Amino acid sequence: MITAFKRVFLVGFQNFWRNGWLSATTVSVMVLVLSMILGLLMISVLTEAVVQHLENQIDISVYFKPKTAEPDILQVKNNLLAEKEVKSVEYVSEDAALALFKERHKADTIIAQVLEELDANPLEASLNIKAKAPDQFAAIAKFLEKKEYAPLISAVNYYENQETIARLSSVISAIRKTGLFITLALSVISVLVALNTIRIAIYTLKDEVTIMKLVGATNWFIRGPFLVEGVLYGLISATATIIVFYPIMFLLAPYVDNFFPGSDLFLYFQRNFMTLWLILLLCGIVLGVFGSMIAIRKYLKI
Amino acid sequence: MILFDKISKAYNGHFALENITLNIEQGEFVSIVGQSGAGKSTLLKLLIAEEKPTSGRIFLDKQDVTALPYAELPFLRRRIGTIFQDFKLLSQKTAYENIAFAMEVVGKSKKEIQEDVPQVLQLVGLEEKAKQFPNQLSGGEQQRVAIARALVHQPDIIIADEPTGNLDPLNTWDVIRLLLKINELGTTILLATHDREIINTLNKRVVSIDKGKVIRDEQNGRYIL
Incomplete structure (x- = not known):
């Protein structure tokens, strides 16, 4: 053998x-x-x-009404994170939004001037949400329509971007x-x-x-x-x-x-x-x- | 020892062999003669189960060759050393390796192979061509390698299909003398040939086949067709 x-x-x-x-x-x-x-x-x-x-380019943002307390926003963030469709949520406070805005338009003197004139920060705090898959944004948007969030939220930009997201997906x-x-x-x-x-x-x-x-x-x-x-x-x-x-x-x-x-x-x-x-x-x-x-x-x- | 029992073999309805019955005892030297196309080769092919008969049975020591399961065929073939008409040497192997292959197949040890193969090479006068490949050898030399391979593992039976077809008269008689010597040692030999001179000199049993039928079977036979 x-x-x-x-x-x-x-x-x-x-x-x-x-x-x-x-x-x-x-x-x-x-x-x-x-x-x-x-x-x-x-x-x-x-x-x-x-x-x-x-896929990473796609996200939706929820804008909160001015004067919404930060703990409330963070509460929404935690609720979102508990959802299975959500991959990540990024909190952008009013101040951070302003800083970002200034940074982005620092070459533009008119905008800088306008901002100088304003006393208060005109920007809203927001949460940038990414989904695990692009077809899950609808579900997330729906989640944000709940009655309890209505007094806090000023806008969800999903509905404007809906078509683009669908096409990309x-x-x-x-x-x-x-x-x-x-x-x-x-x-x-x-x-x-x-x-x-x-x-x-x-x-x-x-x-x-x-x-x-x-x-x-x-x-x-x-x-x-x-x-x-x-x-x-x-x-x-x-x-x-x-x-x-x-x-x-x-x-x-x-x-x-x-x-x-x-x-x-x-x-x-x-x-x-x-x-x-x-x-x-x-x-x-x-x-x-x-x-x-x-x-x-x-x-x-x- | 070997019994062909009412063997017929047809190719596309044409009978190459018809109702052949032949009994060969152990130690016999049987020449099968006939013109080309008479059915000599077919008869030998049936014995090593290279082909299956259309009807009839072949017994080797009570064992029905025609009913042998596929997996048993190698073991049947190891008992029979065949010298093929077209030599059937392995073109990828040297003369030495071709002969050694027959021993490897049987499972002989390296030592036995190293002892026996040079001896057999010497017996057929090819000790100097051991390392040549078949395409580097002449027809006669290839035939002698084929002969060496058929007998090196000491089979019970040797089938020789026109083993002298490519040899000059001197070599022819060497081969015949070799076969006779092996036969004396007890090996059964089946020799298919149409060489009148060999048959007439051998003075052994001769089976004459014509158009697929045995027309004559006699001890001390002569070549008559």
């Missing part, structure tokens, strides 16, 4: 080496396939970053769905290409398989070396792919960051280097082994 095992390993390596060109082409195709998979993975990471960035879900569809379609194509390549590689050896059977080899004794080769295909192509990707990601990242600020693609790649390699390794080995097993099946029937 152990001798058989050793033989199978040895012959697997030997075949890989002796069929140099065949192995090289098979590995090349698998590198392309795995690059496709890794590329899709990176793109989906990017899409998710963009989508999250977009549909764009986000469209991006997600299209991304998923494209990823799935391309993955299926890549997998088929990989399986077909392995099938052809084994097809060229079909006579050998027949001969081995006629000499009295059992199926597993014949399959074994092909399994070892399949694992080698996976191992080498996964490692080659991730090594090739490293400089590509490094060179590409600045341009990507220009388009999608804050995506930090290269950082993500570096941090998850091992995980990505393991994913590719798994894909490669599963493809190599699974492909070999299917391809060899019909030649073993004799």
Whole structure:
């Protein structure tokens, strides 16, 4: 049993080496396939970053009537935080709102002058609310319509922005769905290409398989070396792919960051280097082994 | 030891073998003669279950070969050393490895392989070509590798399908003498050939096949068609 095992390993390596060109082409195709998979993975990471960035842009604000006591506002904030749809609530006091307003318009002398003339702060305190998903704002707005809040609240800006929020939210879900569809379609194509390549590689050896059977080899004794080769295909192509990707990601990242600020693609790649390699390794080995097993099946029937 | 019991084999309705009954005892040296296309190779293919008969049964030591489960076939084939007409060498392996493969399949140890393979290579006169691949060998040399592979694991039966087809007269007689020697040691030999000279010199049992039927079966037979 152990001798058989050793033989199978040895012959697997030997075949890989002796069929140099065949192995090289098979590995090349698998590198392309795995690059496709890794590329899709990176793109989906990017899409998710963009989508999250977009989602973070959306919020609604509740403005409180002047002279509302701060504890009351904070009470509303705590009530909001207890709701399951709410992701975060930011309190902006009247003073903070004024400071923010001044900061934003400091270049504009007329506004500065007008503010000088006023005795009191004309701005209202507000809560900026972010939802966990863009389609939950309606529920939050509804929550704020409760009778008990009516004396405090002067306005909720959801109703003005309702249409924009809805549009943005549909764009986000469209991006997600299209991304998923494209990823799935391309993955299926890549997998088929990989399986077909392995099938052809084994097809060229079909006579050998027949001969081995006629000499009295059992199926597993014949399959074994092909399994070892399949694992080698996976191992080498996964490692080659991730090594090739490293400089590509490094060179590409600045341009990507220009388009999608804050995506930090290269950082993500570096941090998850091992995980990505393991994913590719798994894909490669599963493809190599699974492909070999299917391809060899019909030649073993004799 | 081997019994072909009313064997017929048809390809697309055309009978390659028709109602053949043949009994071969252990230790016999049987020549099967006939023109090409007479059905010699088909008969031998049925014995190693490379093909299934259309009807009839084949027994090897009371074991019905035609009813053998798929998983048992490797073990049947290990009992039979086959010299194929088209050699069937593994193109990815050297002469040495081709012969060693037959021993690896049976599960022989590395030590046994290292002892036996060089001996067999010497027996067929190829000790210097051990590291050559089949496509680097001549037809006759490939045939001798095939012969070496068929006998290296000491099978009970050796099937030889035109084993001298690619050999010059000198080598031909070497091979025949080799087969005779193995036969003397107790191995049953089935030799398919259409070489008149060999048959007439051997003076052993001859089974003549024509158009899928046994037309003559005689001890100390001669080549008559």
